[in-house]
Amino acid sequence: MSIAPHRNSISKRSSFIIGGHNRFGNHPNDRTVELGHGQNEMRTTISRLEYLNNKFNIDPSFDIEVSGEEEGQEAGLEHEGQALKWNSEFMKIDIQQKETAFAEYSCKILDSLELLKPLFKYIRSLEMNLDSLSNEMEALKARLTNLNEEIKKNAKVDQTLTPVLMDILISPQTVQIICSATIDENWVNQLTVLSEKKEILQAYKDSDKVNQDNITHLSQIIENLEKKCVERIKKFLIDHIKAFRGIDSSSVKIQKKLLSVKEIMVFLKDRNPKLAKEFENAYIYTIRWYYYFNFVKYISSLENLTLQENEFDTDSAFKHTTRPLPSSSTSTFRSLLLDNSDSINEYLINLPRRLEQLEDESNKYSILAQIAESANSNLKFFMEQIFQFLNQTILDNFTIEFNFIMGFFDITDNEELSSTMKQMFSPIFKLGTNFTKYLLQYCKSDYFGILHTIRRIQKMEYEIQMRCLPELFQTYLNSQLMVLWPAFQNNIDILCDNITATLMSTSVIKQIMNNKANLLIPLKATQSFSMVLSNMVKLVQNLVFELETSEPLNGSIERLSSTYEKGMIQLASNLDPNKRKLFLYVNFQLMYNVLDSDSSIKEKMPDLTDHYKRLVEAYS
Numbered sequence: 001m002s003i004a005p006h007r008n009s010i011s012k013r014s015s016f017i018i019g020g021h022n023r024f025g026n027h028p029n030d031r032t033v034e035l036g037h038g039q040n041e042m043r044t045t046i047s048r049l050e051y052l053n054n055k056f057n058i059d060p061s062f063d064i065e066v067s068g069e070e071e072g073q074e075a076g077l078e079h080e081g082q083a084l085k086w087n088s089e090f091m092k093i094d095i096q097q098k099e100t101a102f103a104e105y106s107c108k109i110l111d112s113l114e115l116l117k118p119l120f121k122y123i124r125s126l127e128m129n130l131d132s133l134s135n136e137m138e139a140l141k142a143r144l145t146n147l148n149e150e151i152k153k154n155a156k157v158d159q160t161l162t163p164v165l166m167d168i169l170i171s172p173q174t175v176q177i178i179c180s181a182t183i184d185e186n187w188v189n190q191l192t193v194l195s196e197k198k199e200i201l202q203a204y205k206d207s208d209k210v211n212q213d214n215i216t217h218l219s220q221i222i223e224n225l226e227k228k229c230v231e232r233i234k235k236f237l238i239d240h241i242k243a244f245r246g247i248d249s250s251s252v253k254i255q256k257k258l259l260s261v262k263e264i265m266v267f268l269k270d271r272n273p274k275l276a277k278e279f280e281n282a283y284i285y286t287i288r289w290y291y292y293f294n295f296v297k298y299i300s301s302l303e304n305l306t307l308q309e310n311e312f313d314t315d316s317a318f319k320h321t322t323r324p325l326p327s328s329s330t331s332t333f334r335s336l337l338l339d340n341s342d343s344i345n346e347y348l349i350n351l352p353r354r355l356e357q358l359e360d361e362s363n364k365y366s367i368l369a370q371i372a373e374s375a376n377s378n379l380k381f382f383m384e385q386i387f388q389f390l391n392q393t394i395l396d397n398f399t400i401e402f403n404f405i406m407g408f409f410d411i412t413d414n415e416e417l418s419s420t421m422k423q424m425f426s427p428i429f430k431l432g433t434n435f436t437k438y439l440l441q442y443c444k445s446d447y448f449g450i451l452h453t454i455r456r457i458q459k460m461e462y463e464i465q466m467r468c469l470p471e472l473f474q475t476y477l478n479s480q481l482m483v484l485w486p487a488f489q490n491n492i493d494i495l496c497d498n499i500t501a502t503l504m505s506t507s508v509i510k511q512i513m514n515n516k517a518n519l520l521i522p523l524k525a526t527q528s529f530s531m532v533l534s535n536m537v538k539l540v541q542n543l544v545f546e547l548e549t550s551e552p553l554n555g556s557i558e559r560l561s562s563t564y565e566k567g568m569i570q571l572a573s574n575l576d577p578n579k580r581k582l583f584l585y586v587n588f589q590l591m592y593n594v595l596d597s598d599s600s601i602k603e604k605m606p607d608l609t610d611h612y613k614r615l616v617e618a619y620s
Helices: 037-056 088-093 094-168 170-180 184-203 212-242 252-260 263-271 273-303 351-359 369-373 383-408 413-444 446-468 471-503 506-513 524-538 552-572 579-597 597-602 607-620
Strands: 009-012 064-066 306-312 320-326
Touching: 009 170, 037 306, 064 471, 064 524, 088 607, 094 184, 094 212, 170 184, 184 212, 184 263, 212 252, 212 273, 252 383, 263 273, 273 383, 273 413, 351 383, 351 524, 383 413, 383 446, 383 471, 413 471, 446 471, 446 524, 471 524, 471 552, 524 552, 524 579, 524 597, 552 579, 552 607, 579 607, 597 607
Parallel strands: none
Antiparallel strands: 009 064, 306 320
16 A cells, blocks of 8 residues: 555545445435445544544544555545545554454453353342332331330330339249258348338239239248248257357357347247247246356356465464465454564555556456466465456356347347346346355455455446446445445454554553663554555545545544544553653654655545644644
8 A cells, every 4th residue: 555645635524434334324415435445444444533533522623634546546535525635643553553452452341241241140130129128128117116116015014014023023042041041141131031022012912013813822922931931040049049058158159149140039029929038038047047057167266266365363463374265164363454563564565556456447357267267376366356256257248148138139128128137147146245245254354355345346336337237237236335335344343443452552562661662763553554544545435426425434544543543642641741742743744644645645535634744743
């Protein structure tokens, strides 16, 4: 193919007919251009370019110029008298490459269409099922609406019935615990649940919310469970009351176990009052026996303790002896006071130590029976200590029992409480009073021991007020005081007689009449009496029960002081006037110095100190 010297112009609006076929459509102005067989490929390419030009509107003034010749005929094209114009740019296009590319693209498109056929098939199938799916969705929506309405109705019913069911139903766990579990705090909690259910069922008895047949049935179940509870409580209490009669039983441990489930007695009183009262009486008589049995053993152990005492023999000599409390036989009367020998009576030396023990607030103790039974014979006790052992033990056990009776048996009436405690402790109080009398038989001359015992009782009186115990124990302590005060007054009477007898004795008169005697040294009797009087004044209480009255002790001290003063003046009458005045001054000065040296003495009995001060001034 060669380039022709002429140019044919092809407009973008021209149509080509290739091989007698109008490719781009027929138009009245279109002219058929027939190209030779050798130029078909070029014409086809030009036609495609023209089509692309029109299709994509690349350039509205686009013209294609083509020139060339073919062998055997003239080259030239006419289109309505206009020659096709040739564009040299087309010569630069690799038509075969483009055609190959178009062929490849066509193959890829066909391959893609083959791959998309299943998708097209699925889409067609999906389109066919859309109608049925839509119908099913509408049916589901309607069903969901119905379910929502039913749920709302059920919610209202549930909201109405759930509280009722929770109120009246009894869980299987509760039934199992009540019937077979150990009686402890958890078991007691189920009693509370059972009582609450019973009250709720009573409230629903005439209600329209529940079926009354069901209420009747549940009430019968609760009644049967209550009977089972009463049966188990009965067995539980019998076992624990029997435990008090064991050889090594501890009442504190048993009571602690009972107090941990004290609600069972309240339940028993409500369901079976008669049975509850029987158990109360059974406990009272059992614990009465328990305390009596153990306190008899305890008092027997205290009798084996060794007393520290001073005995007075027939020769008026004073000596310190120790011996256990005798179970029978009598003892000689101990020295009340005055040792005119070279050494001060050891009985008087121990007075400050005994006073310290009394004032020690931590000294509220009781000795165990096992310790008392195994006490070393060298370990000695004063009278007031042994008294404290017994009565502090009684007080502690009385307090424990009082709190237990109130807590477990739920007794709040004061008269009933007092009556119950009296039933249990009246034998113990009798034992305590008899033991005090027993002590006095062998310590009847221990006037300071008796006075210290009285002060310990007064401390106990204050303690029972702090513990809020009934007046029963106060009555017991008063019965002890009724025994101790007369014994103390009897000692004071004998002591006054002994003071007079000592000062008027021949030995003392000879001692002061002896020319070798040093009158500047007070008598041994004065030294002893100053210790007695000062320690006795320290035990004075100015007021009794906050009333403007004084105890018998105040009068006893005045009696002793007056007896001593008269005895000394009578003894000094045996001397000449000059020696008499010196003798009285020295002895009264000692008395005044002892009384004035202690601020507590001046605070409790200032008149006594002032009296001896005036005596010193009178004989100075």
